[in-house]
Amino acid sequence: MRIVFALVVLLVMASLPFWVSAYILAVLTVAYYFGVFAMAWDLLFGFAGEVNFGPTFLIGLGAYTAGLLDNHGVPVWLDVIAGALAAVIGGLVLALPALRLRGPYFGLITLVAVLVLQQVIVIFAGVTGGEIGLTINDVLSVDPGHNYWLALVFLMVSGVILYSLSRSAAGLILQACGQDAIEAQALGFNVAKHKLAAFAVSALFSGLAGAMLVFYLGTASVDTVVDISVGVQIIIAAVLGGRRTIVGAAIGAVFLIVAGEILRPLGQLNTFVVSAIALAVILFFPDGLVGYLLRRGERA
Amino acid sequence: MTTPLLEVAGLTKRFGGLVAVKNLGFAIAAGEILGLIGPNGSGKSTAMKLIMGIERANAGSVRLAGREIVSWPTHRIARAGIGLVFQHSRPLHRQTVLENIKLALLPDSLFHLAAETSVDARARAIGERVGLGAVLDRHPTTLPFADLRRMELAKAIARDPEVVLVDEPFAGLTMAEVESFSALIRSFREEGKAVLLVDHNVKGVAALVDRVLVLYLGERIAEGKAEAVMRDETVRRVYLGGAIETHARAIAPEKSGVALLKVEDLTVFYGKAQALARVALEVHEREFVSVVGLNGAGKSTLFNAISGLVPYSGGINWQGTALAGKTPAAIARGGIAQCPETRELFGDMSVQENLDLGGQRQPPAERADRLAWLYDLFPILKSRSKQLARTLSGGEQQMLAIARALMMNPRLLILDEPTLGLAPVILEQLSKALERLRETTPITVLLGEQNVTFALPHADRVYVLEHARIIWQGPPDRFAAEAGAGYL
Ligand SMILES: Nc1ncnc2c1ncn2[C@@H]1O[C@H](COP(=O)(O)OP(=O)(O)OP(=O)(O)O)[C@@H](O)[C@H]1O
Ligand SMILES: [Mg+2]
Numbered sequence: 074m075r076i077v078f079a080l081v082v083l084l085v086m087a088s089l090p091f092w093v094s095a096y097i098l099a100v101l102t103v104a105y106y107f108g109v110f111a112m113a114w115d116l117l118f119g120f121a122g123e124v125n126f127g128p129t130f131l132i133g134l135g136a137y138t139a140g141l142l143d144n145h146g147v148p149v150w151l152d153v154i155a156g157a158l159a160a161v162i163g164g165l166v167l168a169l170p171a172l173r174l175r176g177p178y179f180g181l182i183t184l185v186a187v188l189v190l191q192q193v194i195v196i197f198a199g200v201t202g203g204e205i206g207l208t209i210n211d212v213l214s215v216d217p218g219h220n221y222w223l224a225l226v227f228l229m230v231s232g233v234i235l236y237s238l239s240r241s242a243a244g245l246i247l248q249a250c251g252q253d254a255i256e257a258q259a260l261g262f263n264v265a266k267h268k269l270a271a272f273a274v275s276a277l278f279s280g281l282a283g284a285m286l287v288f289y290l291g292t293a294s295v296d297t298v299v300d301i302s303v304g305v306q307i308i309i310a311a312v313l314g315g316r317r318t319i320v321g322a323a324i325g326a327v328f329l330i331v332a333g334e335i336l337r338p339l340g341q342l343n344t345f346v347v348s349a350i351a352l353a354v355i356l357f358f359p360d361g362l363v364g365y366l367l368r369r370g371e372r373a
Numbered sequence: 374m375t376t377p378l379l380e381v382a383g384l385t386k387r388f389g390g391l392v393a394v395k396n397l398g399f400a401i402a403a404g405e406i407l408g409l410i411g412p413n414g415s416g417k418s419t420a421m422k423l424i425m426g427i428e429r430a431n432a433g434s435v436r437l438a439g440r441e442i443v444s445w446p447t448h449r450i451a452r453a454g455i456g457l458v459f460q461h462s463r464p465l466h467r468q469t470v471l472e473n474i475k476l477a478l479l480p481d482s483l484f485h486l487a488a489e490t491s492v493d494a495r496a497r498a499i500g501e502r503v504g505l506g507a508v509l510d511r512h513p514t515t516l517p518f519a520d521l522r523r524m525e526l527a528k529a530i531a532r533d534p535e536v537v538l539v540d541e542p543f544a545g546l547t548m549a550e551v552e553s554f555s556a557l558i559r560s561f562r563e564e565g566k567a568v569l570l571v572d573h574n575v576k577g578v579a580a581l582v583d584r585v586l587v588l589y590l591g592e593r594i595a596e597g598k599a600e601a602v603m604r605d606e607t608v609r610r611v612y613l614g615g616a617i618e619t620h621a622r623a624i625a626p627e628k629s630g631v632a633l634l635k636v637e638d639l640t641v642f643y644g645k646a647q648a649l650a651r652v653a654l655e656v657h658e659r660e661f662v663s664v665v666g667l668n669g670a671g672k673s674t675l676f677n678a679i680s681g682l683v684p685y686s687g688g689i690n691w692q693g694t695a696l697a698g699k700t701p702a703a704i705a706r707g708g709i710a711q712c713p714e715t716r717e718l719f720g721d722m723s724v725q726e727n728l729d730l731g732g733q734r735q736p737p738a739e740r741a742d743r744l745a746w747l748y749d750l751f752p753i754l755k756s757r758s759k760q761l762a763r764t765l766s767g768g769e770q771q772m773l774a775i776a777r778a779l780m781m782n783p784r785l786l787i788l789d790e791p792t793l794g795l796a797p798v799i800l801e802q803l804s805k806a807l808e809r810l811r812e813t814t815p816i817t818v819l820l821g822e823q824n825v826t827f828a829l830p831h832a833d834r835v836y837v838l839e840h841a842r843i844i845w846q847g848p849p850d851r852f853a854a855e856a857g858a859g860y861l
Binding site for chain 1: 425427446447448449451452456457459463465466467468472475476477479481482483484485486487492528532
């Protein structure tokens with residue numbers, strides 16, 4: 074039943090370019106990249122038990138690395154790979170010392186990392202474009218349909234990989250490390266190693282998605298890929314969709330972006346309404362939308 | 374004797390000014406069980422954590438089959454062949470029992486994506502072996518206490534270490550359960566493992582071990598065959614204490630017209646499972662009432678219903694007025710204090726702060742008196758007054774939970790399994806304290822226990838709770854003859 078339903082949804086999603094406007098495709102394309110951001114975040118929080126308040130540090134590293142290299146004439150595919158690698162390296166450099174800290178300190182460090190990255194971008198405005206942003210000349214494709222499909226395939230592939238990972242034996246070990254590090258160690262698991270690996274995987278997908286997103290948008294700017302508020306949105310999306318479900322994070326992200334777009338005519342009120350909806354869902358369904366459905370499914 | 378598998382020498386651990394383990398040394402051969410006993414806070418769990426690398430030793434050496442491992446990280450020590458069954462169960466709550474056991478079978482690899490089907494089969498087999506066959510697909514939170522302990526043993530079996538450290542496996546278990554756990558631990562010996570066993574169930578330990586080592590204030594004070602050690606004068610004084618005496622009252626408390634607490638027709642469901650079925654019970658002013666029942670019989674559910682922590686149908690009346698619909702806080706203010714089995718201490722607050730919170734509503738002078746009295750009753754709490762509750766030993770935490778409930782100066786004190794994890798000598802002290810309370814204050818006590826040697830001596834009346842129902846009630850002297858099977 075579930076498989077059939079998923080296949081139908083997938084078919085509908087894949088067929089959208091044939092019957093919806095370029096505008097809708099554009100919104101969904103961005104939403105899909107956000108879906109990957111949120112899933113990558115959920116791997117860290119939901120499974121490794123680490124709250125990363127700075128997903129945009131990883132995303133920003135990927136985005137700006139790719140953008141800057143492109144401005145220096147490096148081919149697009151290499152930029153994207155380099156962006157992903159930069160995110161992984163930057164993520165590891167950050168996580169290596171931060172994971173040693175207990176409690177909320179890891180989260181604080183990730184938060185500070187975002188602020189530092191933001192400052193660096195502003196200070197080196199000559200290279201990075203500063204507040205205005207970095208204009209990127211190359212594109213993944215000029216066709217909105219192709220761009221949409223690319224984002225969709227990327228979302229699906231990332232989703233399958235991250236989901237399988239979370240359900241795998243390594244995923245079980247990761248959950249143990251997240252829930253009770255001492256117990257996990259006493260069972261013979263190198264907790265630091267597993268958490269670092271999770272961080273690297275999360276960084277890889279965040280960086281990859283960040284790099285691809287800037288080529289789609291044609292610009293890399295602090296407001297779109299680095300600002301704290303972007304990170305907050307990703308976190309809300311993951312929690313809204315359902316922690317520890319991976320799939321839920323993607324659904325939450327698409328929901329949030331699409332809702333923001335539909336309510337855009339409200340102007341300033343838009344953010345308020347979307348936040349209120351998110352808050353209500355979190356209050357009444359603390360397990361998120363997907364978590365709630367799963368639980369009801371179990372009971373039935 | 375063969376060369377020892379585990380050799381500990383000069384092991385020392387300081388926490389600030391406190392020396393928790395002092396120059397400890399012993400050796401365990403393959404196929405040998407060494408018992409480690411001692412009062413609460415004597416350093417038994419700390420010694421185990423030092424061997425496991427969870428706490429870092431200030432000095433000393435730990436050798437596994439001749440190899441020095443004292444500075445290794447925990448996971449490496451675990452892989453080298455040492456397993457620890459923690460004093461407090463540490464299940465992964467979001468995973469099923471089967472997944473919890475499976476986890477212990479996995480290698481420490483990042484790239485181990487698909488567990489072989491053999492892992493599943495082995496996890497099931499181990500689950501069956503420890504008696505968890507029927508609950509493999511449940512989540513740990515829904516398991517009764519003994520099953521949680523079984524799951525911890527299952528994990529140790531799954532890890533298949535050469536050296537097994539078992540911390541208080543018998544605490545909170547019934548006699549039948551102690552028997553089946555002993556059989557499992559005995560099988561470790563037959564498999565040629567070296568076992569270090571800590572427990573306050575002296576009979577259970579003596580029946581199982583080849584040798585006993587006694588710790589007191591972090592130091593060894595005796596070692597040898599169980600019978601000889603148990604006869605040792607110092608060991609008797611600091612650890613075993615005397616037998617718990619029956620404190621039958623000369624005059625039974627007068628039963629006034631209205632019961633202080635009256636429970637009628639109390640029924641509680643957890644989902645589909647019935648935890649209490651039409652339970653009726655009465656407690657009169659100044660009475661001591663014991664509710665005796667095996668694990669999972671429903672004692673904690675009964676107490677939690679009285680404290681307003683679980684929804685129920687039926688009536689609970691306090692001095693004639695219904696408690697239904699009142700918040701737990703209001704019920705507590707009304708004079709009912711519960712010392713829950715789960716302790717519910719504020720882990721990041723000090724001992725003193727926990728006690729002060731308990732005495733918050735008392736007038737300052739009375740509060741100071743009570744505090745002095747409680748510190749007199751549990752001297753070790755006084756010496757730990759600045760320490761965070763989280764870092765107390767298991768027994769010290771239990772003492773703190775009891776002391777905090779007493780600080781509230783309740784009219785009705787509910788004690789849920791107060792003996793859990795307490796050394797015999799402390800049980801004796803607690804028993805005397807309860808007697809003194811009874812003689813000198815108007816307190817009323819409702820005591821839940823499966824340890825009848827503790828529950829009976831203090832009781833004016835006894836209820837037996839079995840499978841969610843009250844099946845017997847009467848005076849303690851008739852208990853042995855009429856309801857004692859399975860408890861005595
Ligand atoms: N992290 C810590 N900081 C300060 N003191 C500690 C810490 N951990 C343990 N202690 C103290 O060290 C002493 C030994 O504790 P340990 O847990 O080893 O006792 P135990 O012999 O296992 O007692 P029990 O029988 O009650 O379980 C206790 O008095 C405890 O309060
Ligand atoms: Mg202990």
